[in-house]
Amino acid sequence: MGITFRKETFRDDFTFRNSPEHIRRFPFPFHEDSYMYAVNIEPHVVGPKGSVLENLIDVDEHYVAEMQDRALVLAEDPLRCQSLPHMTLAGWDLLELLMEQQALGYPEHFTLTRDGDRWRWINRPLGIDDTFTFGDTSTLPYGPMEYITRQSQGDFCILDQRDGNLWMDAGMVTTQADWSLDFDIGMNFFEWHAPVPLAHEKGIFIRALKFLTNIQQGKPARRLNWTMTINPRLDTSPENYHKWGPDRTTVTPENVGDKVHLRVELQSFWRLPRSNGVVFPIRCYLIKMDELVTQPKWARRLHRVIRDLPEELATYKGLTRYRPTLVEWLSKLDDGSATSPGFGPD
């Protein structure tokens, strides 16, 4: 049985919701009752059935709606998808990876057939059936990276590896937590992370870069990151900050459960075989507080994490304005009892 894709929006009337099964599989990012940066990278291997790790590239009930939202963002601002001239080969690498993984995990929805360089790609949820020549950009309606990332959930950064560093030289970025591809393209690993507080001093980026430049083909890695978003808005770009920023002033004790969303990024890192680049998919999962607190352990833990978050991190994540209202609301769901170890619900 295939996935039932929801009809929903991430803007205007915000009809995005998670089904009960999707609430249970939400990648809750806190394994203990507090949070601080760490190099929390682990091998990206297949996880339990029914989890977001059941397949290495996850496709879920929001797929079609997310791809529609991406198309809207790109129509408004084509600069969200850019690739420097030397990155085309890496784009083909990414196209191969995403077609293979989606066809492998969801054969009822995606089919890839190959006859030498003649490839046929069928994407049933989006009604696509294209035959093209692998490596020949003129046979696709877009460049290879743009073509396949218009059909894949999450943002994608393709990093070129040279001089012992990683360079943000291509990307499709429409669901970002407040950073600009257009501004950061061409920067190295330290430069594009420059605005992140505290982590540089802790040596996080030096260690992370060392790890990432040694990623091997066929051995991807992953980490979780998180922030919070008011309304289920995928496009929280700096480009549109003056449009979505006012949302942060609208949180009241009455609407916390509906408006405040935990936003989790499942970031993975893959070596690309032909270009030797690294692709960095940033998959965004949203869950509203009303949905999250259906799992009592998550409610208790999130209360403690948000309440005790260092001020600098709260500011960087943009929580300052509504944190007291959120903490007060969550405190009523925290009876002080212990939480079990690990991420999952009880």
Added chain:
Amino acid sequence: MAAKSIISRPVYGTLSPQAGKHHLFVADAEGALAIIGMAKNAPAGFFDGAEIVFIPGSDGKYVAALEALKPAQLHLAPSFPSLLPRLRQTLTNAHMGLRLYLSGTEGLIGQAMQVALEAGIDHTSMQTEHRGSLARRMQCVHCKGITENVTTQPASCSHCGLLLLVRDHYSRRLAAFQGVCINAEDRSEIPPMEEIFR
């Protein structure tokens, strides 16, 4: 000089003579002083293979001092846009052994570096020295317009008019600091504008 900042903010050094066959200097206003200072440590005949492209200030200061260095070429330009075609051609026709020296305001260094990067020169191989104004080139992240000579914090975007926080986050590709709406969440909050990039 700039206070301690974030990693993407450019760090400038002091010009020093490099081994090379051809030396190209791009400077504006007080940037001439960096070249004149460097000349004291330069080996005899260093400027025989040097080209200086200079944008004097309105007072025409330092032109005579640069002439006294007897460079192979001294080109005076009224503005950065006016020297761009020449700079592009020089870089396009350059051979191995060209050394690049940029001195003066951040805007000048950044824009000259941008052209050199497009020509394939690695930024770490360029000599830079900051002299004169700390005024910033700023890209508005919202409308993408560049505002030149920003001296205040916050600053108004000269294109879309939003009130922007001028960040230290810097793009060499754009030769600009990033400006992000400072009162996006509540437009009625208007922080005082202070002159801080002089």
